[in-house]
Amino acid sequence: ALRHARLIADTPTARVASAAQGYTELQGRGAPLAGDPLLSPVNALPVLWYRLRIERRQRDGKWQLVSTDTSAATFLLDDGSARCVIDPEGAEMLVRRHDVFVRDDLRYTQWSLIEHDKLYVIGDFATLGSADVRTDTAAEVRELLAAWKADRPALLQRFDLDGDGEIDLREWELARAQARREVRQRQTEALAAPELHLMRRPSDGRLYLISDLDPERIGRQYRWIAAFHATVFLGATAATAWFGQIGVF
Structure with a gap:
């Protein structure tokens, strides 16, 4: 006491x-x-x-x-x-x-x-x-891509542009670019949060x-x-x- x-x-x-x-x-x-x-x-x-x-x-x-x-x-x-x-x-x-x-x-x-x-x-x-926002963009992109790959039907629907049932290199690069955009958007929103x-x-x-x-x-x-x-x-x-x-x- x-x-x-x-x-x-x-x-x-x-x-x-x-x-x-x-x-x-x-x-x-x-x-x-x-x-x-x-x-x-x-x-x-x-x-x-x-x-x-x-x-x-x-x-x-x-x-x-x-x-x-x-x-x-x-x-x-x-x-x-x-x-x-x-x-x-x-x-x-x-x-x-x-x-x-x-x-x-x-x-x-x-x-x-x-x-x-x-x-x-x-x-x-x-x-x-905002002070605790994670800024390891590369790691977040990898995690997001891994989550997308775990749901293959959704991945194909979103990025299989030629409809052959596979994700080729060009389509995978498109997926990576989209993942980077989404991660950066989330980081921007988190930084703006009170x-x-x-x-x-x-x-x-x-x-x-x-x-x-x-x-x-x-x-x-x-x-x-x-x-x-x-x-x-x-x-x-x-x-x-x-x-x-x-x-x-």
């Missing part, structure tokens, strides 16, 4: 449009992706992310866990410079908003992020799109955190957890030593 607090304190906040690739910290506002919104399974209201815990009341009045559910849909962080897709898979979620609903003998506790929520995210930042910024779980195991809390409060929370664990550890060590002195193990 203390290591996490130091990571948060030592990692400067970047802007999406100019962030360096790799381990990065972002802050902005939450927004949904285009298309049908993610809906809460409890009240059917639109959310960006949710975690749901369902409990059943027992005869003694205590609540017993029935099931849990966590959404996996991606959403956006907008910091005014650009938008970044946030993939919640594998993230530690520190979310303040939670609602409790009781229906008959069932209790539903839902933590959620909604549109316009302030977001803090630290993790692996990557920009995909870049996609993505935040995801780091592959090296470093902290991946998504929260609606400000980083100072998150850091304090991690430091408190570290202090609590240290106190428990020291107490357990002292107790073990004392029991050892009196012969109890």
